[in-house]
Amino acid sequence: MQELILAVEPDSEGVLSWQDRSLCAQTDPEAFFPEKGGSTREAKKVCLSCEVRAECLEYALAKDERFGIWGGLSERERRRLKKRAI
Template sequence: MGENPGGAEGWRLDALCAETDPEAFFPEKGGSTREAKRVCSGCSVRAECLEFALANDERFGIWGGLSERERRRVRLQRRSPLSA
């Protein structure tokens, strides 16, 4: 990709969600996350998005293809020592 003109968060310039209805990424409680996750699945900056959400403790919405609950699980797995 070369130089990142947007700095540390330049990945946002390539995010597919920027071209999509933002409401899909912040569904009401009990609403479907299917459309947002479908968009994320084809996004080239999905990993950067997820890491941003984890680093900034994003509590709402779909980030990097994961829901709030799924991100919470990732955080807990990263904190816990690996068990055999």
């Protein structure tokens, strides 16, 4: 549980430290928030090689993010993951 808190809680400057190391911060943000029915392929491809993918997914699950690709998963995929965990 401590890892989840570290990924979700901002540091003393109000910044989530893992976000500074994320690959998505260096790419087109629109790829991570495609239109309904749009392709998620490019965003997921970036996530595959991102060193903070786990932290990103933990954040999205903890904050119940409803939109976008987080940690390599779409909102639908995150919802399924949460249901399996229950």
